Amino acid sequence: MSRTITPEQIIYLDNNATTCVDPVVLEAMLPYLSDFYGNPSSVYRFGSQVATALETAREQSAALINASPEEILFTSCGTESDNAAIASALRLDRDRPHVVISAVEHSAVIKQAEALARQGHPVTLVPVDSTGQLDLDELRKAVTDETAIVSIMWANNETGVLFPIREIAEIAHAEGALFHTDAVQVPGKLAIDVTELGVDFLSLSGHKLHCPKGVGVLYANKRRRFHPYLIGGGQEYGKRGGTENVASIVAFGKAAELAAASLDHEQTHVRPLRDQLESGILDRIPGTSINGDPENRLPNTTNIAFEGIEGEGLLILLDQKNICASAGSACTTGSLTPSHVLTAMGCSADRARSSLRFSLSRFNTTDEISTALDVIEASVAKLRSLRPEPSSPVAMAG
Ligand code: PLP
Numbered sequence: 001m002s003r004t005i006t007p008e009q010i011i012y013l014d015n016n017a018t019t020c021v022d023p024v025v026l027e028a029m030l031p032y033l034s035d036f037y038g039n040p041s042s043v044y045r046f047g048s049q050v051a052t053a054l055e056t057a058r059e060q061s062a063a064l065i066n067a068s069p070e071e072i073l074f075t076s077c078g079t080e081s082d083n084a085a086i087a088s089a090l091r092l093d094r095d096r097p098h099v100v101i102s103a104v105e106h107s108a109v110i111k112q113a114e115a116l117a118r119q120g121h122p123v124t125l126v127p128v129d130s131t132g133q134l135d136l137d138e139l140r141k142a143v144t145d146e147t148a149i150v151s152i153m154w155a156n157n158e159t160g161v162l163f164p165i166r167e168i169a170e171i172a173h174a175e176g177a178l179f180h181t182d183a184v185q186v187p188g189k190l191a192i193d194v195t196e197l198g199v200d201f202l203s204l205s206g207h208k209l210h211c212p213k214g215v216g217v218l219y220a221n222k223r224r225r226f227h228p229y230l231i232g233g234g235q236e237y238g239k240r241g242g243t244e245n246v247a248s249i250v251a252f253g254k255a256a257e258l259a260a261a262s263l264d265h266e267q268t269h270v271r272p273l274r275d276q277l278e279s280g281i282l283d284r285i286p287g288t289s290i291n292g293d294p295e296n297r298l299p300n301t302t303n304i305a306f307e308g309i310e311g312e313g314l315l316i317l318l319d320q321k322n323i324c325a326s327a328g329s330a331c332t333t334g335s336l337t338p339s340h341v342l343t344a345m346g347c348s349a350d351r352a353r354s355s356l357r358f359s360l361s362r363f364n365t366t367d368e369i370s371t372a373l374d375v376i377e378a379s380v381a382k383l384r385s386l387r388p389e390p391s392s393p394v395a396m397a398g
Pocket residue numbers: 016017076077078079080082106108153155156157182184185205206207216
């Protein structure tokens with residue numbers, strides 16, 4: 001067995017995959033794993049004080065997105081929130097069986113859409129252009145009076161590209177369809193105001209905002225009906241049953257508060273670090289270029305193609321130097337499937353396989369980025385020196 005790696009040893013540049021738990025969040029949740037174990041639904045004080053903690057977390061979460069506390073439903077993860085919003089919409093009106101999503105949604109939405117299509121629901125995937133931007137004309141054509149819900153992410157987890165959510169909500173509403181956005185990658189990076197955005201449903205995930213795994217939020221606009229699809233029961237206003245995951249919900253509330261407070265820091269600390277990493281790679285390593293709209297994207301994310309390199313090979317070399325990042329491909333049954341996001345943008349399979357995503361957080365430092373740059377440069381040089389012969393240039397997207 002390989003030896004355990006501790007957080008002190010690593011340079012963690014994979015914060016769109018998951019994040020470390022903020023020590024302040026951990027401190028807030030621990031009493032609810034030890035002393036305060038009462039059931040929040042119990043009437044005695046030992047239970048009701050836990051209910052009070054839940055309601056505080058609901059208020060903190062609502063404040064993060066400018067919602068009312070009763071519009072916050074705690075779930076088990078972002079995937080559940082995504083699935084619940086779409087499934088609810090389909091149950092409300094049998095004359096609206098159609099679902100519209102983008103071609104670059106997270107698998108949490110894509111896999112559900114595939115399952116719905118197998119059940120006979122018409123599903124439309126709206127394409128993106130070579131910068132990863134959504135084709136709004138195609139979206140307008142896709143949404144009809146049979147569309148139950150349009151579900152389009154706000155920020156892409158692979159490229160960080162941002163979609164114009166308010167405009168998309170208007171397009172959905174013009175045909176009487178509901179609108180859900182998967183905003184899992186957004187908190188702490190951009191301000192979220194559900195009222196200004198005009199969304200009906202919005203999904204969040206705890207482990208993307210320095211909270212533990214196993215808790216999410218579904219914002220459900222109180223002016224819209226919501227139909228529980230899987231987990232019936234009395235909790236969460238009868239919309240999502242199951243005794244609440246109290247400690248994690250308390251953690252989510254605290255993490256939401258910290259995420260709201262760190263928005264300026266994201267611009268003044270994280271964005272410059274991302275830019276330092278990105279420009280360092282582009283300047284120092286020939287044959288590198290950015291995937292996705294370089295302007296309109298999250299401040300913490302960069303997705304870079306390294307011409308002639310297998311991303312998985314580069315990841316292994318980085319791992320040997322304790323650097324964590326993600327590749328533009330996923331290993332499925334022994335073969336490397338190129339990322340559906342990059343291929344939807346028109347990237348060739350080679351380019352997608354040569355791409356790596358680096359995603360930062362408020363816990364990264366300038367020294368880490370300097371070290372990472374040296375390691376990335378040396379690793380790319382090593383992989384290129386091992387190539388039997390110079391490969392032809394990788395095709396550019398679009
Ligand atoms: N949506 C997006 C955009 C994500 O990046 C992720 C996680 O990677 C999810 C949904 C799923 O969230 P969870 O892991 O909480 O189910």
